[in-house]
Amino acid sequence: MATRKAEINGKRPFRLKEYTFSCEDVPRLSCTDPEVDRLISNEQPVVITDTNLVSSALHWDLDYLGKNMGDGMFTVYSSHTNKFKYFDDKKGNNVKNFREPMRHLDMTFQDFAKRLCNKKPEDESLYMQQTLNDSVGRRIVVDFLGFNWNWITEQQKKHNWGQLTANLLLVGTEENITPSHYDEQQNFFAQIKGKKRFILFPPSQFGCLYPYPIYHPHDRQSQVDFDDPDFEKFPEFKKAAALEAVVGPGDVLYLPTYWWHQVECVQGTGLNISVTFWYKCGPTDKIEYPLKPQQKVAMMRNIEKMINQALNDPKEVPEFMQNMVLGRYT
Ligand SMILES: O=C(O)CCC(=O)C(=O)O
Numbered sequence: 398m399a400t401r402k403a404e405i406n407g408k409r410p411f412r413l414k415e416y417t418f419s420c421e422d423v424p425r426l427s428c429t430d431p432e433v434d435r436l437i438s439n440e441q442p443v444v445i446t447d448t449n450l451v452s453s454a455l456h457w458d459l460d461y462l463g464k465n466m467g468d469g470m471f472t473v474y475s476s477h478t479n480k481f482k483y484f485d486d487k488k489g490n491n492v493k494n495f496r497e498p499m500r501h502l503d504m505t506f507q508d509f510a511k512r513l514c515n516k517k518p519e520d521e522s523l524y525m526q527q528t529l530n531d532s533v534g535r536r537i538v539v540d541f542l543g544f545n546w547n548w549i550t551e552q553q554k555k556h557n558w559g560q561l562t563a564n565l566l567l568v569g570t571e572e573n574i575t576p577s578h579y580d581e582q583q584n585f586f587a588q589i590k591g592k593k594r595f596i597l598f599p600p601s602q603f604g605c606l607y608p609y610p611i612y613h614p615h616d617r618q619s620q621v622d623f624d625d626p627d628f629e630k631f632p633e634f635k636k637a638a639a640l641e642a643v644v645g646p647g648d649v650l651y652l653p654t655y656w657w658h659q660v661e662c663v664q665g666t667g668l669n670i671s672v673t674f675w676y677k678c679g680p681t682d683k684i685e686y687p688l689k690p691q692q693k694v695a696m697m698r699n700i701e702k703m704i705n706q707a708l709n710d711p712k713e714v715p716e717f718m719q720n721m722v723l724g725r726y727t
């Protein structure tokens with residue numbers, strides 16, 4: 398796989414994998430720049446460099462978290478490859494011979510930290526993905542309360558978003574990759590330690606990314622393997638054009654709802670820690686035409702859900718869908 402040097406803030410160059418599609422940079426702006434508001438209002442991604450959203454957590458490392466995270470059980474995924482492709486347990490039976498691409502483990506933070514420290518290159522990769530809850534120790538609570546809630550709540554109000562639903566803590570090593578998918582919530586993604594590269598595609602490129610069917614355990618994930626795209630099966634992927642952002646400690650990426658994202662820890666940047674701030678979308682008060690691409694994605698999901706429910710058997714869905722469109726709309 399070809400690689401390319403990337404300058405990050407004019408500092409140390411890193412090697413980033415090159416893909417078959419083009420990548421343009423996401424703007425990096427100060428939170429005082431009025432352009433930030435405009436981009437968020439238009440649901441366009443932006444990296445904001447100086448929000449101080451997680452300044453109170455920039456000292457987090459394995460040792461500190463191990464001492465202060467408490468002895469609650471945390472969700473850790475383990476994978477034979479460096480990819481962590483999310484799957485929905487509840488949909489596992491809908492697909493014959495579905496093989497889970499990673500294993501779900503539960504362990505204390507201290508056990509996780511020990512396993513990471515003793516990890517040999519041939520061992521499985523590990524990725525902690527745990528919603529922050531009140532089982533954590535007092536010092537983590539203090540750090541959490543020190544997040545810049547003023548700034549983020551102001552954004553939530555200004556952009557008319559719904560409630561904060563979760564803060565996901567992600568702790569992984571520098572080879573970990575979350576393959577391309579979209580989420581159904583607004584996200585301020587805060588980087589705490591190490592660097593992450595985001596490869597983003599707008600909701601208008603839904604047709605280029607070939608998501609799995611809605612009943613599939615990999616619902617919302619792309620079927621295309623970016624490392625080896627099958628252009629015969631997925632010809633529209635040739636038209637995909639990405640935006641790219643590399644975030645480091647203190648950076649916050651606004652990741653709009655329904656935007657596709659592949660997230661890669663950057664090699665050579667060590668332990669990787671991030672926290673997400675997921676918010677429900679706001680209500681749409683007035684529908685305006687033409688509909689926005691993200692509204693069309695939402696509509697497609699609803700129609701697909703309805704068909705699945707009405708047929709009451711995932712095995713019947715493919716033929717039904719094909720009869721509905723094949724040879725009729727082309
Ligand atoms: O950081 C990652 O590996 C995945 C993050 C992600 O998908 C998200 O925040 O929505």
Ligand SMILES: [Fe+2]
Nearest residue numbers: 578579580658
């Ligand atoms: Fe995501």
